[in-house]
Amino acid sequence: SKIEAGKLELESLDFHLNALLDNVAAIHALGAQKKGIELICSADPDVPTRLRGDPARLRQVLNNLAGNAIKFTQRGEVAIRVSTISAGAGQARLRFSVRDSGIGIPEERLGLLFHKFSQVDSSTTRKFGGTGLGLAISKQLCELMGGEIGVTSQFGVGSEFSFTVCLGLPDPSSAPPE
Numbered sequence: 001s002k003i004e005a006g007k008l009e010l011e012s013l014d015f016h017l018n019a020l021l022d023n024v025a026a027i028h029a030l031g032a033q034k035k036g037i038e039l040i041c042s043a044d045p046d047v048p049t050r051l052r053g054d055p056a057r058l059r060q061v062l063n064n065l066a067g068n069a070i071k072f073t074q075r076g077e078v079a080i081r082v083s084t085i086s087a088g089a090g091q092a093r094l095r096f097s098v099r100d101s102g103i104g105i106p107e108e109r110l111g112l113l114f115h116k117f118s119q120v121d122s123s124t125t126r127k128f129g130g131t132g133l134g135l136a137i138s139k140q141l142c143e144l145m146g147g148e149i150g151v152t153s154q155f156g157v158g159s160e161f162s163f164t165v166c167l168g169l170p171d172p173s174s175a176p177p178e
């Protein structure tokens with residue numbers, strides 16, 4: 001509701017991407033382990049580590065996608081990956097993807113997923129719970145962060161949710177000693 005009222009202001013903080021990814025992986029490690037699913041989390045070597053933006057909102061989107069991926073996967077793996085689309089002039093555009101080998105989503109439902117209260121079918125709520133709000137909020141947060149979110153999926157095989165965001169690159173000379 002804060003987003004809709006135009007009241008959500010993004011923070012602009014320096015943060016370390018690796019720390020953020022470690023945190024996301026730690027949050028989901030137990031859930032994945034309990035289901036016997038492998039959880040992989042990696043950033044391509046060229047992805048800048050020191051970034052400026054709103055780490056809490058970025059984490060919120062990643063946690064939503066990773067949580068869903070684990071929830072809708074019974075076996076196999078969930079892989080979180082970060083890659084660089086472009087970097088330079090104090091800004092980077094990064095792509096985050098969360099791929100799973102879960103139940104997948106029928107093609108005709110894909111377009112609806114990012115709408116509020118949308119779930120693939122009513123049996124989803126019965127079996128898995130949830131509100132159908134997470135993806136709608138994630139979509140709005142990605143747009144606020146200058147990016148977009150999308151999904152590809154094969155029913156019965158798995159899904160890949162990915163989003164882009166635009167983040168600042170702090171001045172290297174301001175780096176604290178490692």
Ligand code: ADP
Nearest residue numbers: 068069072104119120124130131132133134135
């Ligand atoms: P919630 O998980 O609370 O229901 P979301 O907005 O996060 O709400 O997800 C909406 C719906 O999209 C889910 O109920 C489910 O039907 C579908 N969905 C989301 N992620 C996945 C996934 N990784 N695999 C299969 N279905 C998914």
